[in-house]
Amino acid sequence: MATSLQHTSPPTPYVDLGRDEWRALHDRTPLPLTADEVERLRGLGDVIDLDEVREIYLPLSRLLNLYVGATMGAPPSVSWGKLRGAVSTFLGGPQPTTPFVLAVAGSVAVGKSTVARLLRTLLARWPEHPRVELVTTDGFLYPNAELEQRGLMARKGFPESYDRRALTRFVASVKAGQEEVSAPVYSHHVYDIVPGERQTVRRPDILIIEGLNVLQPALPGRLGLADHFDFSLYVDARTSDIREWYLHRFRELRATAFRDPSSYFSRYAGVPEETALAYAERNWRQINEPNLVENIAPTKGRATLVLQKDHTHTVRKVRLRKL
Numbered sequence: 001m002a003t004s005l006q007h008t009s010p011p012t013p014y015v016d017l018g019r020d021e022w023r024a025l026h027d028r029t030p031l032p033l034t035a036d037e038v039e040r041l042r043g044l045g046d047v048i049d050l051d052e053v054r055e056i057y058l059p060l061s062r063l064l065n066l067y068v069g070a071t072m073g074a075p076p077s078v079s080w081g082k083l084r085g086a087v088s089t090f091l092g093g094p095q096p097t098t099p100f101v102l103a104v105a106g107s108v109a110v111g112k113s114t115v116a117r118l119l120r121t122l123l124a125r126w127p128e129h130p131r132v133e134l135v136t137t138d139g140f141l142y143p144n145a146e147l148e149q150r151g152l153m154a155r156k157g158f159p160e161s162y163d164r165r166a167l168t169r170f171v172a173s174v175k176a177g178q179e180e181v182s183a184p185v186y187s188h189h190v191y192d193i194v195p196g197e198r199q200t201v202r203r204p205d206i207l208i209i210e211g212l213n214v215l216q217p218a219l220p221g222r223l224g225l226a227d228h229f230d231f232s233l234y235v236d237a238r239t240s241d242i243r244e245w246y247l248h249r250f251r252e253l254r255a256t257a258f259r260d261p262s263s264y265f266s267r268y269a270g271v272p273e274e275t276a277l278a279y280a281e282r283n284w285r286q287i288n289e290p291n292l293v294e295n296i297a298p299t300k301g302r303a304t305l306v307l308q309k310d311h312t313h314t315v316r317k318v319r320l321r322k323l
């Protein structure tokens with residue numbers, strides 16, 4: 001005889017919300033977007049539907065605002081910084097605040113940069129944490145010369161193509177509250193690290209660290225990058241959709257940025273479209289897809305929150321780790 005237990009899903013460590021359930025949270029988000037802010041978001045230059053911003057990303061910024069408040073505390077009031085307050089009491093005195101570290105993970109072309117830029121803007125609107133810095137992990141790729149030497153030129157984006165120690169040290173120093181920390185800078189234009197250029201971070205309220213491999217587990221015996229995160233977000237979609245977005249972006253870049261003769265990819269602006277697309281397809285098949293399958297997707301379960309997108313970039317499901 002069937003028991004009711006057979007019909008009950010087993011408990012999971014996540015809360016799953018469908019689009020409509022998540023969207024309903026929008027009504028409870030105390031900081032609506034003003035017309036000015038909508039204009040500013042348009043100014044970011046990203047293709048993103050403004051209803052999607054209001055219904056999905058604005059509630060997400062509120063959830064993050066709650067996490068920042070609970071973890072870091074702003075003014076030590078009843079509702080702010082309970083955890084910090086309790087720990088300060090335990091340690092016998094107020095502890096200095098350090099930046100809240102938010103990681104954004106996912107495949108090449110899944111939309112990480114778009115989400116990270118959007119969150120930088122949305123999070124900075126909250127009065128408790130106006131100073132938000134965004135750093136991408138590509139600055140920690142080894143320079144091409146080093147990748148050549150290590151035989152890794154066809155593995156750009158794989159965990160071994162990064163200076164993982166420098167990346168972890170960077171995030172640890174920001175998290176430690178160091179006054180000024182700097183990161184190397186990668187240029188998609190020249191397809192290499194820019195010699196001598198640095199991005200400096202000066203004790204922001206929030207640091208967003210965005211990249212393919214941010215959720216990779218630590219090497220045995222070492223502290224991992226993810227050990228310094230206060231919250232992590234994984235942007236997810238079907239591999240076949242991500243492939244389409246990758247090829248679409250390549251086609252768009254061919255018509256714009258690749259036309260600049262100083263671009264590393266300028267040769268693909270001058271060849272027939274099918275030759276250029278064959279190159280992009282090969283890059284997807286040989287580099288980005290295997291990296292997604294072997295290294296990136298397996299880290300999804302470690303994220304605090306997963307955004308699941310459909311083929312139009314519309315978020316259909318949000319999965320949040322239970323506290």
Ligand SMILES: Nc1ncnc2c1ncn2[C@@H]1O[C@H](COP(=O)(O)OP(=O)(O)O)[C@@H](O)[C@H]1O
Pocket residue numbers: 046047048049106107108109110111112113114115245246248249312313
């Ligand atoms: N929410 C969105 N709505 C529409 N297009 C998007 C959205 N997010 C990303 N895209 C598009 O998808 C492609 C990949 O996005 P991008 O943020 O550059 O990805 P990543 O940083 O993960 O490589 C780009 O062409 C971008 O314009």
Ligand SMILES: CC(C)(COP(=O)(O)O)[C@@H](O)C(=O)NCCC(=O)O
Pocket residue numbers: 108136137138139156157210211212213283284287288
């Ligand atoms: C620079 C990247 C490795 C992404 O770096 P991230 O900031 O995510 O660490 C990636 O966008 C890339 O250029 N991959 C090389 C393969 C390709 O050209 O598609």
